[in-house]
Amino acid sequence: MCAQSLPPLPPVPGTTPPPHGTPGSSATELIDDPGEWPSFSQRCDPEGKALTLREKDEAMQAEQGPVFWASQFTLQGMYCPACALTIEDALMRVPGVASVQVNGVQQRTRVVWQADRIRPSALIKAIEAAGYGATPGNDGQAFEQRRAANRLMLWRWLVAGFCMMQVMMYAWPAYTVNADGIASDLVQLLRWASWVLTLPVLIFSCGPFFRQAWHDLCQRRIGMDLPIALAIALTFLVSSAGTFEPAGIFGHDVYFDSLTMFVFFLLSGRMLQLRLRHRVAGELDALANRMPEQVERLSDPDDLAAGSTLVALRQLRVRDVVRIKPGEGFPGDGTIVDGATWVDEALLTGESRPVQRQPGDTVIAGSFNRSASVLVRLDRLGNTTRYAQIVDLMETAAMQKPYFAQLADRIAGPFLLAVIVLAGLAMLWWWPQDPARAVMVGVAVLVVTCPCALALATPSALLAAAGALSRRGVLVANLQALEFAPNATLAVFDKTGTLTEDRLLLGQVQVRAGSSAVEALGLALRLASQSLHPVSRALVEETRRQHPELAQETQPHASMLLEGLREIPGQGIEAHIDGITYRLGSAAFCKGLGSASAAQAARVPASAATADMAASDEAALARVMLADTSGWLASFHLSETIRADAAATVSIMRQLGLKTALLSGDQPQAAAQMAQRLGIDIAMGGCSPQDKLDQLQRWQAQGERIVMVGDGLNDGPVLAKANVSFAVGQAVPLARAQADFIVNSTALLPIASTLLVARRTVRVMRENLAWAFGYNLLFIPMALVGWMPAWLAGLGMAASSLIVIANAARLTRYQPLAGQPAGATPAAPPPIPLTGAPAPATRS
DSSP states (O other), X not given: OGGGOOOOOOSSBTTBOOXXXXXXXXXXXXXXXXXTHHHHEEEEOTTOOBOOHHHHHHHHHHOOSOOEEEEEEEEESOOSHHHHHXXXXXXXXXXXXXXXXXXXXXXXXXXXXXXXXXXXXXXHHHHHHTTOEEXXXXXXXXXXXXXXXXXXXXXXXXXXXXXXXHHHHHHHHHHHSOGGGSOHHHHHHHHHHHHHHHHHIIIIITHHHHHHHHHHHHTTOOOTHHHHHHHHHHHHXXXXXXXXXXXXXXXXXXXXXXXXXXXXXXXXXHHHHHHHHHHHTHHHHHHHTOSOSEEEEESOTTOTTSOEEEEEGGGOOTTOEEEEOTTOBOOSEEEEEEOOEEEEOHHHHOOOSOEEEOTTOEEOTTOEEOSSOEEEEEEEOGGGSHHHHHHHHHHHHHTOOOHHHHHHHHHHHHHHHHHHHHHHHHXXXXXXXXXXXXXXXXXXXXXXOOSHHHHHHHHHHHHHHXXXXXXXXXXXXXXXXXXXXGGOOEEEXXXXXXXXXXXXXXXXXXXXXXXXXXXXXXXXXXXXXTOOSHXXXXXXXXXXXXXXXXXXXXXXXXXXXXEXXXXXXXXXXEEEETTEEEEEEOHHHHHTSSSSHHHHHHOOOOHHHHHHHHHOTXXXXXXXXXXXXXXXXXXXXXXXXXXXXXXXXXXXXXHTTOEEEEEOSSOHHHHHHHHHHHTOSEEEOSOOHHHHHHHHHHHHHTTOOEEXXXXXXXXXXXXXXXXXXXXXSSOXXXXXXXXXXXXXXXXXXXXXXXXXXXXXXXXXXXHHHHHHHHHHHHHHHHHHTTOSOHHHHHHHHXXXXXXXXXXXXXXXXXXXTTTSOTTSOOSOSOOOBOOSOOOOOOOO
C-alpha cells in the first residue's frame, strides 16, 4: 500500500527521533515524535503484553533487538462489525504491525507495532485508506471530531426524513386512486418530482454507504455496506427506468418511496445504535477520558507563592507543582503540599463517597477535586500512574473477543457473499414473472439479511457488564471470565488480607531470655520491610505506629546490610546479617534454622497470650516467629479481624449454589475457626502455595469449576490456575496480574455482585443470540417469497441491531445488591474477631 512507504529508520528507536512524516504536516510530525509516543502508547513485548518498569530499564540498557509499542487509536466511521474486520485487515497488511485488535462497540483499536519498521502516522494513513478516520487515543480533538461526525449524520438523517415525507406525499395517489382515476400526465409529473427529491437522498444521505462499499471493493473485501449500496443503486435504477420510459418493462411502477423510507430507517437505526453503543461503553469511556487537557503549573516548584501558567498535559514533569481547582481532575499521582479538599475517586477505587485529602496525603491521577483548590507535587506521570495502569487494563480487556464474536467475524464475509448470491438467484427466479418485482425481491433479500446482530450479540453484553462493574469498583481484566463465572461450583478464599482486614494490630511481643524486645522489633522491621506478604506489611506498619523511633534511619537496624535475601512464599523471609542467618515467618519455617530452634520454636511462652484470651475471646492471634542460628528469638502476636461483609458475601455465594472453601497458610485450627464463624464448608490450614495449587487441581479433577479469591504473593499460582479469579483490596502486583477481576475497594460484596452480573450477562447474551438467529430464519424466507417490501426490510435490518444493543444496555442499569454501595461498609453482621490460640490441628 502506498500509505506505508516510509523513510529510512534509525537502527535504535527511541534514542534518535525518527524522520518526520510528510513535510509541512505538523500533526504527522507530532505523532511521529518518539517523545509523544508514551502519551498514547506503551512499550510491550511482541505479543502486546505491557513491560514492567524493570523490563523497560533492561531493554534500554541492552539496546538491541526490536522494540515494540502498543498504541490506542480512536476510530471514526464505524457502523458494524464488518467495519472492524476491514480495519483489522488493512492494518495487518502494514509491514511492522505485529497484532491488531478492534473494538466495534467502543470504536477503538489497539495496534502492536515495531518501532524500527514503522511510524504511528502510517497506521493512521492505513486506516484512512480503508475508508475510516483515526486519532491517537489521547487526542483531545477526538471528542470534537466524533461530535462533528454525529452532527453530519444528523443532517443526513434530516434530509432523508424530509425527502421521504415529500416522496410519500407524491406516491399517495398511486396507493389510493385507481389506475384510471388519475391522468397519465399527472402520474408522470409525480414520478419526476419523486425522482428529483430522491437525488439529495442518494447523493448526500447515502454518501457513506457508497463510499465505504467502494473502499471495501478496493480492499477486496465484502463489507456490510456493499449489499446496502447494491440495494439502493438497484432500486434507484429500476425506478429511474420507470420514470424515463413509462412504456418499458419497469414502467408500470416506481419505488422512490421505498428507497427513501429504507434510507431513513437505516440512518435512524445507525444513529440510535451509536447512542446505545456510547451508553454501553460509557463507563469505560468515562474511565479513559478523565485527564485534563491543560493544567495550571507553578513557575517555581520550590516557591508555593510563585506565579502559574497553563500548560498542556504533555509538558508536565515529575516534581512539578500544579494547582488543581474544584471540578478539575488530577493529572498525575502526587502529594498535596498546600490546601485541603474532598476528592472523588469513585471510578478508580469504588469508594462511592468523596474522601478528604490534606497536606501530605496522596492523590491519584484520574480522580476529581470536589471542594477547594490545592497545590499538588507530582510524583508519577503518564504510564507510570495507577490510573494509566487501570485504563490499560480495561482497554486491553475491552479489546478481547469472545468466542461467538470471533465466530461471527469469521463467517461475516462468506455470509455476505452468500447473501449477494441468494439475492441474484431470487431475481432470476422472479424475472420471468415480473422483472420489476424480481429486482425488488432481490433488493429485499440484500437489505433484510444482516450479520450485525449476530456479531454484536456477545461483545455488547460483555462490554455493558464490564462498564457496570467498573462503576462499582471492579475492573474486568478478562472479559471471557464473565462467560465462565456463572458455571462456577466452588468458591475458594484466601484468609489473611482477603477475609480479614488489611490492618493487623501488634499485641504481645515475646523474646528469648537475655534479648531485648526493641532489638527484636528492629530486626523484624528490617526483614519484614523487604517482604510483600500482608502479615509482613502489617508488622512493619504496626511497629512504626507503636514505636516511631524504630523508623528513624539513625537506629542500628536501619544500617544493617542484608545478604542472601530470599522470600519463600507462604513461609517467610530469610537473610544474613553480619554472618548470622535470620528467619522471619511461620513456626514451621523457623524450625529449620539452628539445632536448638526446633524445640524452642515449638515452645512459645504463652502466659501473656493466655491472659489476653481469657480476658476476651475477641482476639485473633496470628504468630510471626523470628529465629537466628541459635534458635527461637522472638514471637510477635498480631490480632486480625474478619471483614464486616465477609459473612454476607459467603452467605450470598451459598445462596447462588456455590460450595465454599478456605485455603490458608495459617495454623489449621485458626483456619477451621474462621470457616466455622463464616459458614464456609471446607477449611484447610498450614497450606504452602504448592499445597494450595495441588488442592485446587484435585478439586478441578473432580469436576469442580473454581472461583478463587486472594490478594497475596502466595496466591499468584492458584489465581492463575482457577477457572475464575479475583484479586481484592491492595493486592500485590503478581496477584493482580494473574486475576480475571480486580476489586479496587476493600469490600468483598463486589465479588458477589460480579457473579450476579455475570449470570445476568450470560442470560442477555443467550437472548441476543436467539434473536439474531431467529430474525434471519424468519425474515429471509419472507423476503425470498416476496412478502417483504424494501422499506420494511430496511426497518427490520435497523431494528435487529437496535434490539441486540438495547437489550445489552439493560445491564448498565442492573445493580445487584443495590443497597450495598461499592466501597462502603455494608450492612452485614458486626466484625467477627477470631478466638482461640493457634494450635496444631488436622486439616478439615
